Structure formats: C-alpha cells, structure tokens
Amino acid sequence: MRIIFPSLAAMLLAGCASIPANDAGQTPQLSGAPVPASIPSDLPRIARPSHYSITITPDAANLTFSGVSSVDLEVYEAADALVLSAADLDITKASLIAADGSVMEMQAALDPEKQTVSFANGETIEPGKYRLDTAYTGTINTQANGLFALDYPDKVTGEDRRGLFTQFEAPDARRFAPMFDEPIYKATFDLSAIVPADQMAVSNMPVASEKELGNGFKQVTFGTSPKMSSYLLFFGLGDFERMAKATPSGTEVGIVAPTGSGEESRYALDTLAPLVGYYNDYFGVDYPLPKLDNIAGPGQSQFFGAMENWGAVFTFERILLNDPAITSPAVRQQIYVTQAHEVAHQWFGDLVTMAWWDDLWLNEGFASWMETKATDHFNPEWQALLGRVNGREYAMGLDSFETTHPVVQKIRTVEETNQAFDAITYQKGEAVIAMLEAYAGEDIWRTGLQDYMQANKYGNTQSKDLWQAVEKAGAPGLTTIADQFTRQPGVPLVMVEGQCVNGSTKLALTQSEFSQDRREEAAANPQSWNVPLLISVGDNAPTRHILKGSTSLTLPGCGTVIVNAGQLGYFRTLYADDMRADLTKTLPDIAPIDQMGLVYDNIALAEAGYQPLGSALDMLSAVPQNADPVVARSAVGIWSDLAGYLEGEPEEAQFNALIAQKWLPRLQQLGFEPRKGEKLIDANLRSALLGTLGTLGNPEVVNAIRSRFAELKDNPQALDGPLKTTLLAVAARNASAEEWTMLANLAAKSNSAVERSTYYRLLGASKDKAIAQQALDLALTDKPGKTVSASIITSVAQNYPELAFDFIRANQDRVDELVDNAGRSRFITRVVSSSDEPTMLTKLEAYRSTLDADEAKPVDKAIAALRQRIAAAPKMRAGIKAWLAR
Structure with a gap:
C-alpha cells in the first residue's frame, strides 16, 4: 500500500526546538570576527552573514526565476563596498539598511569572471x-548547476513533466x-517560494x-x-509524492519522488530510518x-x-x-550504499564542515568510510569490507602517477574545486581513514570522533582538528x-624478503615508492612514510609494526607471509620471488580479503614493470573457481x-576460451x-559473469542472451x-541496425x-562503428534528454574512444550544453580512458594546449595515463602471449 504523507507543519516545526540556541550560534573561533587569513577566501573578509531570508518565484516553463533576498550581516571595518558571491544573476534593486533603520540605495556591479557582485x-x-x-532574476539551467530543471515522462500517462531542483x-x-x-x-536560512498550487515544494526544513x-x-x-x-541549501518543486515514517529518535524520514x-x-525509506539511529549512536550527537x-x-x-543537502538529500x-x-x-546495493554515504554527511560535512575546499576530504573521505561501516553493520552478508579493496585499488591507480595530488590539496579556483571530487578525495581518503582507525583501535578512534563532533558542531574545521582529537583520545603518533x-x-x-630459520621467520623490509610513470626516479629518491603494517605468518595472529625506511624483523613461526594482512594498509607490497610463489600456492586457503589485495597488487606491479607478468597471471589463476563471490567478481573483472x-590478436580466442x-x-x-x-x-x-562472458563472445552466453x-520485439x-540491464548491455554490443532501431523506439x-x-x-x-556513429548523432538531438545525451557519448567511447573524442571536438559547444559546468573538465578525460593509441595522445596533447592551467589538470592526468597505457600495452600483450605459450 502506498502512503503519501501531507505536510505535518505543526508537528515538524516543534522539532526545531531540538537545536539548542548556543549550538546554533557563531563558530567559537570566528565569533565577532571576519574570516582569518589562514582560511582561503575569494571575498574581502570584512563582513559575515548571520541570516538569509530568500523568496523565489520560478517560471519553470520559461526556465527563469525571480527572487528577493535579505541578508543580515555584520561589517567589521570601514569599506567602500560590500562584496558577495553571485553568478548569472541580474540584480535589479539593492539597498543596505543599518541597525538604526537608515537606508542606503546601492548599485550592484557584477564581475562574471570572479563570480562576485559589489554593492556600493x-x-x-x-x-x-x-x-x-x-x-x-536568474536562469533555471538544464544541467545540474544552481536551480535546474529535469524533464521526464509521467510514470502513469507518459506525458512530459518538469521538476525543479538545486545543486549548489x-x-x-x-x-x-x-x-x-x-x-x-x-x-541560518529562511526560504519561501511562490509556486503552482498543485505542486509540492521541498527544502531543508519542513513547511x-x-x-x-x-x-x-x-x-x-x-x-x-x-x-x-x-552550498547545503536546497529547493525542489514538482509533481511529487512523499512516503514517510518516524524514527525512534523522533526524526521523520521521507522519500520524495515523482x-x-x-x-x-x-526500500530506500525502510533503510533510511535505521541509518539515522545508527549514526546518532556512533557520532554521539543526535x-x-x-x-x-x-x-x-x-x-x-x-x-x-x-548530494547531502542538510535535511534534503538529493x-x-x-x-x-x-x-x-x-x-x-x-x-539495489548502490541505493543502500549511496544513501548511507549521504546520511553520514549529515554529520560529517553538514553539522561539522571543512573550513575551505582544501579539506573536502573531511566530508567525502569520511562519508565514504562511514558508508562502508554502516553497510557492513546492517548487511554483513554483502561483504562490504572486501568491496573497500576495490576502492583502494582505484585510488592507487590514480595516485601512482606524477600528476596525482595529496588528499589535502591546495584549492584556489572554482575549477580546481570542481576537480577535487575524485578518487583521491573519496577512495584514498576512505583507505587512509580505515588504516588510521586500525592504528588507533576502534574504540579510541570512535571516542576521538565523538569528541571532535561535540567540540565543532555547527562550526568549521581543518584536518588537524580531527587528528588532535583522536590523539588526545589515546592514539599517540x-x-x-x-x-x-x-x-x-x-x-x-x-x-620484502624472508626466510624460515629455526622455526622463526626473518624478514627484511624496505619502504620505497610505487610509480607507474617514474619508476626509476621513485626508486632512486622515494618519498618517505611511516607505514603501518599488519604482518601475518602462517596461522599465527597478525602483529602490528611501523615501517620507517628499512628494518629487519624476526617473527615466531613459519609459513606464508602476508605483510598487509586484512588489507587495511595503503601501500603496495613487492615480495621476493620465492615468497610470491608461496603466496600463489597457498592463495586458495587464505582469507578472501587478502586474496583480493594480493591479486590486485601483483597485476599492478607487473603492469608497471616491477615484476614479471607471468607470476601475476599465475596468482590470478590461483583464485579458485569456488572463491567468495566478491573475490570471484573482482577476478573476473581483471x-x-x-x-x-x-x-584482434591470434591468441584472442585461446585466452577467451581459457577464461570461459x-x-x-x-x-x-x-x-x-x-x-x-x-x-x-x-x-x-x-x-558479472554474464556480462564478461557475453562481451568476450562466449557462444553459450551470447546465444542465451x-x-x-x-522477445523484446513482441513484448x-x-x-x-x-x-x-546486464542482458541489454550484452545484446546492445552485438545489436544489428534493426535491433538498434528497436532499442531506440523502446527508449522513446x-x-x-x-x-x-x-x-x-x-x-x-x-561494436559496429557505423552504428556507434549513429548513436553519436542521436546524442545531439532532443530525443534522449538534456542530461542523458552525454552518457551516449561516453558509452560509444568504451569501444571507439577516438571516434567519440573527434565528435566532441567537432561539436564542442553543443556537447558542452550536455554536461554540467562542474563536470566538463573531466568529461573528455573519461572519453579517452579506454584508448591506448598514439594518435589519441597527439590529439589530447593538442587539446590540452587550448586550456587554462586550472582546467588542464584532468587532461594532464589523462595524458599521463594514456602514455603509460601506450608504453605498457605491448609489454602486457607480449607477457600474456608468453604465458599462454608456456
């Protein structure tokens, strides 16, 4: 039975009293003071807001809106003008009212490049x-920037509908x-909207x-x-319904949908409610x-x-x-994990917010880490901790190039801020946090987090504030x-090198640096880390160590050695040949999470030239057919x-047959x-098996699909x-022109x-190039929809990256309209991510020369990765062939 809850204004407003007045006050370190010089800002630091009152009137049909806004603020030093942020707004009237009621009519001067407006x-x-x-007045966009529109078919009638949402x-x-x-x-914010009477409006707070x-x-x-x-303010409007329920803590949770x-x-509602209680308990703040x-x-x-808008996740x-x-x-799993991530943000990011985008990872890395913890708590059978290894691997793939950046990075422009949302911020952030939690111990780590949350709620922090809280809780160093x-x-x-001597294992450990594009330089002059290790020997309990440079260890017992037992360390391990051979032999008997980590390590080390590919393939082959499903899925992907x-090589059929x-x-x-x-x-x-075997052309799978x-033709x-989706993906790859047209008609x-x-x-x-070109042409029509067309281009790029790239460059202005402002600099890098052609490198380098320095960073990363693929492909191809010929 569907339950649609109307606005429960009186009951919900009573809940506002749960925000203590002192907690909602000024951040202690900034009370009565402008932003300190230690925190970056594009504004003059002479004033601070305390409250906004905003009323908007959207005109969805014409993609415009009008607004009136009042900002309560304090000015700290005499100035000729007030400077605020503004973009794509036409300000028609402005006045400044002093505390004594006197009014100064102001002139507004917009600076589009700086995205500011000066009032004087x-x-x-x-x-x-x-x-x-x-x-x-302002513009309603057709991509997810500011106030934007999404067009979609009514789920019952199929008629065109338009919803409005914000992304800030x-x-x-x-x-x-x-x-x-x-x-x-x-x-604080008061938001009001003048809207059609038959539509639902939603924001951070109840109506x-x-x-x-x-x-x-x-x-x-x-x-x-x-x-x-x-950036956490939200407004939505449309033909919506709301399904809701109360949680034991008193918070009402709801899903708002077309x-x-x-x-x-x-499903989303039923899984949302328990998350609130879990996070209340974990963070120690309701x-x-x-x-x-x-x-x-x-x-x-x-x-x-x-997006984690406070009280109104989108x-x-x-x-x-x-x-x-x-x-x-x-x-369905992604629905859960995504919601767990965004709800974690309600504390890490919303209640306590990074002071500047340099510390974006305080939001995203922690929400990623917390999503895994919550998912594992409520769904242990999903093996979420094994899945974390995949994320760490993805981060290491980016982090091993010279074009990488630190987790805490220097952000100074809007474009650099947009680019900060990457695997280093999310997945490396999560991996480092998991490693630090293991170092501190779960109880001390949680105590430190709770102290940090209590001390900084409704305020802003930097990374050092968190480290100090955890150290104070009992994690020295x-x-x-x-x-x-x-x-x-x-x-x-x-x-690592090791040997068994008189019933003990002697290890020689040396810390270096793993790199895909500067291996010799990294070996000659590596960066230095204090690396937390958890080393297991045979069946003995793992022991903790910190590696600084080089060291020798003698550990009790003999047997298979795993230096990163449990895969909580953020590093790669290069084993001596005999140790790697032993790991391959015993791989079926070790813990699934270590199977995953070891296979990923060895394939990456081989691809970067640290060890022979044959031994890595031996280890991959050692993953048993009856492996844990998460391990098997990762192995199949490799x-x-x-x-x-x-x-296209003569050995292709042999290799594909081996996989089958x-x-x-x-x-x-x-x-x-x-x-x-x-x-x-x-x-x-x-x-995964259907997708992989179908893509590789296995007859039994392809014929079944x-x-x-x-059957779609008639039903x-x-x-x-x-x-x-799996069946469609395999079928679409092999579709005839007639079948492609059928899919297009089904879509419409x-x-x-x-x-x-x-x-x-x-x-x-x-995989038919002519059909791929037809798909690209379709992307520039109105049929797919403004936010869908870009995905057609990236889909083509999986098989024909150069064709997609050339198409984008030939239609750059029209393609730009299909991608959010924040995503444009990275969109083209995804398009070339599957290429290993030198001609693509030449084109990408030429494109890079047309960009400003801050826009070029994602392209620099793509160029570095493409160079590595071009260099590695012949070696990998030869290595696989040699392995097959053994």
Whole structure:
C-alpha cells in the first residue's frame, strides 16, 4: 500500500526546538570576527552573514526565476563596498539598511569572471550590523548547476513533466541568490517560494506555512534552518509524492519522488530510518533537524550522483528508487550504499564542515568510510569490507602517477574545486581513514570522533582538528602518520624478503615508492612514510609494526607471509620471488580479503614493470573457481581487462576460451536466471559473469542472451527483472541496425525515466562503428534528454574512444550544453580512458594546449595515463602471449 504523507507543519516545526540556541550560534573561533587569513577566501573578509531570508518565484516553463533576498550581516571595518558571491544573476534593486533603520540605495556591479557582485553607493560603509536587500532574476539551467530543471515522462500517462531542483556544491548557491558562498560563512536560512498550487515544494526544513494566492498559485514558507554553509541549501518543486515514517529518535524520514513512484520508494525509506539511529549512536550527537528527506530526481549528471543537502538529500532516481522492472541487485546495493554515504554527511560535512575546499576530504573521505561501516553493520552478508579493496585499488591507480595530488590539496579556483571530487578525495581518503582507525583501535578512534563532533558542531574545521582529537583520545603518533598520507601524494611500496630459520621467520623490509610513470626516479629518491603494517605468518595472529625506511624483523613461526594482512594498509607490497610463489600456492586457503589485495597488487606491479607478468597471471589463476563471490567478481573483472590486450590478436580466442573454461562452470552453477532467496553477492556475480562472458563472445552466453533479447520485439517487458540491464548491455554490443532501431523506439516509448535513460545510454555500446556513429548523432538531438545525451557519448567511447573524442571536438559547444559546468573538465578525460593509441595522445596533447592551467589538470592526468597505457600495452600483450605459450 502506498502512503503519501501531507505536510505535518505543526508537528515538524516543534522539532526545531531540538537545536539548542548556543549550538546554533557563531563558530567559537570566528565569533565577532571576519574570516582569518589562514582560511582561503575569494571575498574581502570584512563582513559575515548571520541570516538569509530568500523568496523565489520560478517560471519553470520559461526556465527563469525571480527572487528577493535579505541578508543580515555584520561589517567589521570601514569599506567602500560590500562584496558577495553571485553568478548569472541580474540584480535589479539593492539597498543596505543599518541597525538604526537608515537606508542606503546601492548599485550592484557584477564581475562574471570572479563570480562576485559589489554593492556600493559612493559612501563609506562603517562597521556595524546591516541588512542587505536585493531583488533579482536568474536562469533555471538544464544541467545540474544552481536551480535546474529535469524533464521526464509521467510514470502513469507518459506525458512530459518538469521538476525543479538545486545543486549548489561547490560554487553554485551564488546562482540562486547573492550570498557569502563559501563554507566558512555559515548562517541560518529562511526560504519561501511562490509556486503552482498543485505542486509540492521541498527544502531543508519542513513547511512552516502555505498561503493560497489565487490564480493557481501558493506561497510556501519553510522553517528556519540551523546554521549551515550556503552550498547545503536546497529547493525542489514538482509533481511529487512523499512516503514517510518516524524514527525512534523522533526524526521523520521521507522519500520524495515523482508522482506514481509508489512502492519504488519503499526500500530506500525502510533503510533510511535505521541509518539515522545508527549514526546518532556512533557520532554521539543526535541528528538535529526535525526531518530528513531524500529527493529523487529523474535524469543524471556527469559530475555527481547524490548530494547531502542538510535535511534534503538529493539523489538521482536511478540510484534511489527500487523499480523491480529494471533495478539489478548491484543497483539495489548502490541505493543502500549511496544513501548511507549521504546520511553520514549529515554529520560529517553538514553539522561539522571543512573550513575551505582544501579539506573536502573531511566530508567525502569520511562519508565514504562511514558508508562502508554502516553497510557492513546492517548487511554483513554483502561483504562490504572486501568491496573497500576495490576502492583502494582505484585510488592507487590514480595516485601512482606524477600528476596525482595529496588528499589535502591546495584549492584556489572554482575549477580546481570542481576537480577535487575524485578518487583521491573519496577512495584514498576512505583507505587512509580505515588504516588510521586500525592504528588507533576502534574504540579510541570512535571516542576521538565523538569528541571532535561535540567540540565543532555547527562550526568549521581543518584536518588537524580531527587528528588532535583522536590523539588526545589515546592514539599517540597518529598525526604524523595522518599528515604523511594526506599531505603528500603517492603510494608507498614495501619490498620484502624472508626466510624460515629455526622455526622463526626473518624478514627484511624496505619502504620505497610505487610509480607507474617514474619508476626509476621513485626508486632512486622515494618519498618517505611511516607505514603501518599488519604482518601475518602462517596461522599465527597478525602483529602490528611501523615501517620507517628499512628494518629487519624476526617473527615466531613459519609459513606464508602476508605483510598487509586484512588489507587495511595503503601501500603496495613487492615480495621476493620465492615468497610470491608461496603466496600463489597457498592463495586458495587464505582469507578472501587478502586474496583480493594480493591479486590486485601483483597485476599492478607487473603492469608497471616491477615484476614479471607471468607470476601475476599465475596468482590470478590461483583464485579458485569456488572463491567468495566478491573475490570471484573482482577476478573476473581483471580477466576481462586483460582480454582487451589481445583484441584482434591470434591468441584472442585461446585466452577467451581459457577464461570461459575457468568461469563458465561457476555461471552454470549459479544458473542463468535469478533464484529466489539467493544472496545478493551471488546475484552480482551472475551479472558479472554474464556480462564478461557475453562481451568476450562466449557462444553459450551470447546465444542465451540473444534469445531473450529477441522477445523484446513482441513484448517490451520481456527482459523485465534484475538482469535486464546486464542482458541489454550484452545484446546492445552485438545489436544489428534493426535491433538498434528497436532499442531506440523502446527508449522513446518508455514511461520510466530510468529505463529510458538506460536504453539511450546502451545505444552507444555497439561494436559496429557505423552504428556507434549513429548513436553519436542521436546524442545531439532532443530525443534522449538534456542530461542523458552525454552518457551516449561516453558509452560509444568504451569501444571507439577516438571516434567519440573527434565528435566532441567537432561539436564542442553543443556537447558542452550536455554536461554540467562542474563536470566538463573531466568529461573528455573519461572519453579517452579506454584508448591506448598514439594518435589519441597527439590529439589530447593538442587539446590540452587550448586550456587554462586550472582546467588542464584532468587532461594532464589523462595524458599521463594514456602514455603509460601506450608504453605498457605491448609489454602486457607480449607477457600474456608468453604465458599462454608456456
């Protein structure tokens, strides 16, 4: 039964009293003072806001809005002008009202390049308290920047609908109203909107009042927010429904979704409620707002999937709503993990916020780490801790190039802020935190976090504040390790030799640096870390050590040695040949998490030239056919990547047959169809096996999928179910021109925004170059939708990166319209990520020469990675061939 809750204004507003007045006050270190010089700012540091009152009137049909805003602020020193952040606003009226009621009419001068506006009237603005009133108009965007629109089909009628949403992180609240749009300038917000009477408006706080205005309009006023940074403000409007429930702590949680979503919201709602209580307990601070909504937006972004607006999380529908017709087990898992991440942000990021974007990882790394902890707590059978190894591996892949950056990085421009949302910030941040938690111990670590949260709630911090809190809780030496792993880039390399002597294991350990593009330089002059090790010998309990440079250890017992037991360390391990051979022999018997870490390490070390590829392939082959499903899924992914090196080579069929010989029996054991009551990780493995074996052209798998796919011609629901996306992906890769047209027609007719975008994206997956070009041409039409077209281009790039790149460059202005401002600099780097062609390198270097320095950083990374792939591909190809020929 679908439950749609109306606004419970009186009950929810009573919850505002749960925010203590002293807690919502000024951040202690900034009370009565401007932003200190130690915190970066693009504003003059002469004033601070305390409260905003904003009323907007959106015109969704014409993609414009008007607004009036009042900012209560304090000026700390005499000035000729007040400077606030503003972008793409036309400010038509401005006045400054002093505490005595005197009014100064102001002139507004916008600086589009700096994204600021100066208010002045030729007179000196003296220190004191003021209110700045403005009236203005702005643009509703078609990509997720500022206030933006998403168009989608009505789930019942298929008619066109338009919803409005906001995305302000990092620098886009200034597109909504003139603001002090930087994290350090926290203030409270009153938001009001004049909207169509038959639509639902939603924001951070519950609705305080609704006033009918006539002519089909109403004014909705929301409750006053707690003190927060401007990028966390949210507004949404549309034909929505809300499913909600109360939590034991008193917070009401809800899922806001397009009308007709019904029970698709149930899974997210039922899993949202327990997360609030879990985080209340873990952080030692109760969630302070009266409600927490998660708002589903149809469409997608090239920059983000969800956003942690305080009390009003925004998540794209494809990773929030559970549609049985298309949601796979992997996506259902992603729904949970994404929500766990965004709810963790309500504390780490919203309640306590980094002072400047340099410390963005304090938000994202911790939310990533916490999402894994919460997921493992509530769903231990999903093996979330094993999944963390995948994230660490992805981060190391970026972090081992000269173009990497530290976790705590220097951010000075808007473009640099946009680029900071990467795997170093998220996955390396998570891996380092997991390592530091292991170093401190879970209890001490949690005590330190709780002390940190209590001391800094409603305020802003830097990384050092957290380290000091954990050290004070009982983890001496943690700051040194934390600074080394967060303030210098790169990946430590631990080289180990060992032997058994008289019943003990003698180890010689040396710390170096792992690099993919400067191996000799890194070996000759490596960076230095204090590396936490957890070493296991045979069946003995692991022991903790800190490696500084080189050391020798004698450990009791003999047997297989694992230097990074439990895979909590952020480093690669290069074992002596005999030790690596022993690890390969015993791999089937060691813990699954160590199987994953060792295989990833050895493949990466071989690809970078540290050791022979043959021994790495031996270790990969040692992963047993009956391995843990998460381990097996990772192994299958590695086999698939390696197969790419032999595409078009005489040995391709032999290698693909070897993969099928190894893994087809596991698929046959699982069955080609989902089974009632099976584990989610088994279902994920089935999808991975079908996808990999189907992509590699295994006849049994391809024929089974094509048989199912053919049913779509007469029955559009023929593939509905948890395998739909997997089956479509394989079929789309092998689709004929007639079948491609059928998919395009199914996309156009679907009433599901998620299904429609899936069909359109997969239209770009064809291995037929002519069809791939047809898909690119489709991307520039209005048919897919403004936020979907870019995904067609990236889909084409998986098979034809150079074709996609050339298409983008030939249509740059039109393609730019399909990508959020924040995602443009990284979009083209994803397009070339599968290339290993020298001609692509030449084109990419030419493109890089057209960019400003801050825009070029992602392209520099792509160039470095492409150079490495070009250099590594012949060696990897030869290594695989030699291994096959043994």
